[in-house]
Amino acid sequence: MPTPYLAKIPEHTLPPDIAEAHEKSMALRGDATFFEVFGNHPELYRWYTGSFYGEVFRGGLVERRIKELVRLRLSTEHGCRFCNQGNRVDALESGLTEDEIEALADYEAGPFSEKDKAALRLADVMRLTNAEGVMDRSLYKSLREHFSDAEILELGMTLGVLTGMAKFMFAFDLVEKEPNCPFPARER
Numbered sequence: 001m002p003t004p005y006l007a008k009i010p011e012h013t014l015p016p017d018i019a020e021a022h023e024k025s026m027a028l029r030g031d032a033t034f035f036e037v038f039g040n041h042p043e044l045y046r047w048y049t050g051s052f053y054g055e056v057f058r059g060g061l062v063e064r065r066i067k068e069l070v071r072l073r074l075s076t077e078h079g080c081r082f083c084n085q086g087n088r089v090d091a092l093e094s095g096l097t098e099d100e101i102e103a104l105a106d107y108e109a110g111p112f113s114e115k116d117k118a119a120l121r122l123a124d125v126m127r128l129t130n131a132e133g134v135m136d137r138s139l140y141k142s143l144r145e146h147f148s149d150a151e152i153l154e155l156g157m158t159l160g161v162l163t164g165m166a167k168f169m170f171a172f173d174l175v176e177k178e179p180n181c182p183f184p185a186r187e188r
Contacts, residue, residue, distance in 0.1 A: 002033040004173045005077040009039025018045055029085045034174045052161055061151045062158070069116060070123040070155070071162055072103055077127050078166045079181025082174075115146035119155060126159040128167055129182050 011022050011032070018035050021029040038045040057067055068091040076081035091101060103110030107120045122143060125133035133157070135143075143152050170173045170183045177183065 001031060002038055002173045002175055004033060006037045006172065007040060008036035014039045015042045018042060029082060031082065031176055034082065036176060037174055055160060058124055060154050062154050065094045065096060066119050069096060070159060073120055073123045074127060074162055074166065076104055079178035080166055081176040081178045086144050118142040118146055122155055123159055126163050128163055
């Protein structure tokens with residue numbers, strides 16, 4: 001269970017929108033530390049959920065299914081239990097199948113289109129654990145077969161925000177981690 005240094009705001013004092021997210025998180029995950037801590041700064045929470053998730057992730061130029069696919073790839077590679085529990089549900093709702101989700105670990109051999117694989121390769125470049133990751137000419141060419149430069153930019157920016165948020169959530173101990181998480185637990 002996460003034990004952040006930042007204050008956790010009691011559920012009964014959270015603003016209604018954060019309290020609703022807290023309730024859903026408790027039902028799905030049994031933990032809502034992330035939302036309790038964001039109770040300290042509701043405007044920041046609303047920017048993240050409204051501007052990033054509302055306008056870019058669920059809106060934008062790139063279809064949501066692709067964004068859910070790469071988000072799930074990142075969260076499984078990063079070992080974020082909190083994220084994986086929600087991302088799996090959202091991935092299924094966006095049209096991904098159980099077979100696709102189960103094949104993510106070896107997506108090159110999985111039931112994915114070339115478009116999916118190109119996006120997944122970009123996600124691998126953006127992983128927290130890939131310090132040497134760069135979009136090289138070959139990856140760009142592969143992406144360009146399926147996406148415009150504007151869409152590639154959107155995908156990259158989306159992956160960057162997701163990766164940065166993963167690092168933030170791990171560094172601030174806001175989420176539970178999977179055993180495969182490469183980031184050690186903080187000493188208590």
